[in-house]
Amino acid sequence: MLPPVPHQYLVGNSSIPPLITQLLFNRGLKETAQVTSFLNADESLSNDPLLLTDMHQAVARIYQALLSGEPIAIYGDYDADGITATALLVQGLSTLGGTVIPYIPHRLTEGYGLKTTALENLRQQGIGLVVTVDCGITSLSEVKKARRAGLDIVITDHHTPLPETPPAAAIINPKLAGSTYPFTELTGVGVAFKLLQALYQSVGREGQLEELVDLAALGTVADMSPLLGENRYLVKEGLTLMNRSPRLGIRALIEQAGLSGGSLDAECISWVIAPRLNAAGRLEHAMASYKLLMTNSPAEASRLARWLEQKNAERQRLTANTVARARQQVLSQGISPLLVASDGDYFLGIAGLVASRLVEEYYRPTVVVRTGEKVSSGSCRSIPEFNIIAALTESRHLLSQFGGHSQAAGFTLPTRNLPRLEETLLKFATDQLRGADLRPALDIDAEVTLPDLGGDTFQMTQQLAPFGRGNPVPTYLSRRVEVMDCRTMGNGGEHLRFRLTQGGTKWDGVAFRLGNYLADVAPALDIVYNLEIDRWRGKETLRLNIMDFAPAG
Template identity: 35%
Template structure:
């Protein structure tokens, strides 16, 4: 991506370097993440030594656990409703696996993305009733499902809401609510994900029963925590870190099959592998077909069954890539005729499951808020993605009279709208956005941790960088710049030649580099030129060998 500005962090003072007892570059990276004392350093680098917060600090947790214990004793049938993204799927897996391991009969329910959408559906309540369910647990949703919870109550099914989204003024009439974002919540960590909230219920239940948590619970929790792009500090970091460790060392049949089809090294699974290799595959069925397939794979205990599921998911992921690239090319053609502060794109035939991918990539590339729309009927579906400092949900709230349904957060949202209202909405959204964007910095900024010589990248320093994982919000993967690399060779690679492969030299040493989705920028450079490169170091495994590769965020001609 071509950034407007590179913002290079200042090197830390001698006092910080001394306090951390680390060299300057390492100390600078840590200081940029709020770590300026030995105590914070210990907690950050060794999250496995920390304890999770007491789950019984949730106001309703004690009665929720007693109700679950009662359900186990009475052999009640439990229904679990989870959202269709990786956070909801992994949270559903956590509760399903945990309760089944205790002998419970569990019916998990994942809604269809297009037919049912986000949130508890009336269809699911009927589904649970038909199967004799007496207790329902929601995952990653439910805090705004007043009508659906009322129906469950009328049908003599009690409900436990497990959600992390900001609560509304009126909370559903559920038996219990576990939500760190609940108004007045005393729970000390409000940034739990959907799966993290489900984990706390399981943690409390197993503690109440004086039982140890199975490793699968942590592994499933890592997937949802990393996928939700939540704050990667505190309890989230602990869950993701421990889950990754256990994933590398334990056999989990369904996940292992997913790793196989993705072509990854199980014992070296990284945040990058999860975010760009495994999580997109888990999301693929929900985008193009039904997310239940991913849940079946995650929970599978049969090798042949898991292999079949993973192969089907791999084919869906390939389809997802093809339809997304086709839609992106159509979107680019539409953008050429636009000169507005926000981008609108859409085609009737675009699959609703890829609208968020389209909007996200365009927002990143053009540094503008983006709305992507699809549908051929009277009601259209849309996904919106934002840029930093532009509160998308606040702007959409000023346009809510146009929508059938809408929801989201400052950086991502979705809505449905009648076709004949789309033109008027677009004008209104443009007008409101223009006012809000007047206070937003023009052009994207790349945050850089330090300017380094690439010779700094040794096995020791790469080991230090690996110790910072898992990466996420609040702990981004470190980015560096090196000035005056000599460009030895470059070529476009990949489907449609969309990536740029480069061979760079610095002080006689050669480095491999790749700039993803920047193939068109080959027109900006020539062999023999000197360029400044912003990158993230990565270890590439190929034919049993480890090779250092620079993942290029941006580059420019050296001055």
């Protein structure tokens, strides 16, 4: 349970309902000015793009290409952040009259980041300038070789830099050492958006950026970046555009997934849109998702959306099977401070998803590796108490390539080094997590009764949207709630469906992935939950999303 609001804070925000005040306080908004900018989520949260290191150099080099007709390649990544960033710069630079082509590597045959072979192929096609999005910050040797071959590289990235940075024409990354940019949590598409903002500002066309903010919102939510500060503004504006006038590809995805047009929120992106955009790059080639975002043909949009729907279903089946195998593997090894599952048959495109599921289940940093005869690749997911990119940095002498963030990273290494990597990472985790309580915790915003949630409570809390990492959906505790009915639902009884009552009010509730706890359901429960809208067959109903429960004490 998070601490109650100090009396002085309540007095200072007396015009705001007490529950909303508590929620704002819980999100670290201590000053009146912070509260105002958070609730407004307007342009005041957007920072000057010229504050980003090397922005002047990047703008100058790109304009040189635009004015001379020099072809530009946008070198992206195969996840939703990289795909949306690629689409954003291709569309944005084309609008300025540029000759622009996309390049997105194949996850399975090329892997993450800049590759010398791909850069050389682009040079042979007549490309003189490559702008990276969502990659490049750790590609030292690749940029050095490209420079010697006569290619100019402008890097835009948001991943953690190494002590040495590549010798690019310009590097735009808010995490660069010495950067004075006020917000460091931009995604790859967010950094690309700032580059385009600087370009458009310099020619008085900043108003046209509004047409591209939907792409910035999609990539920001999909990459699970904190929805605070500038990200909050980008996502709010992007959702407004997608609900008012979605591009053809997004509309086709919405229809294919059975969502209601005009009611898209950040959760819809996280659970519906992003997994479908990511499905192409996980199983085949991400260019299908790029084409969906860029198409002006309703027929092509519909065809690609159907194909992505099929790939996403395939991805779900593959993930479930692999999670079962990886779970068995880690259990047979014994639960240690860091979990490793490795196999030659693991599909690399879903390794990160499998690692995430194991982190959810065991609350341990997890590494899932697809082993090869000579080269192996892995995806890592972590917990707040353990910085996985710092652990990989300590092990970099064993790795061919690596990159990422504190909670998510990836690497490639010679297979012969894998046992030593496992040993090094486990030792690092054992030291770092000694004494830590390795159990997942829920932060509860407030204790309420179910009758307290009536009236306009839900509508009031929506002032805090968009919700996501850093600004979670409000979580409540209610004690001694009576259970009228409870039964399992879903494939294999994986979930629980409740009918609950308290103080004369009745509520429906669902507890996802808690089907195994049916025997623990008592006549009266203490429940931890948040409120959500259940959209089913054109109807919208408010219900409880139950995250945990225990017999009432």
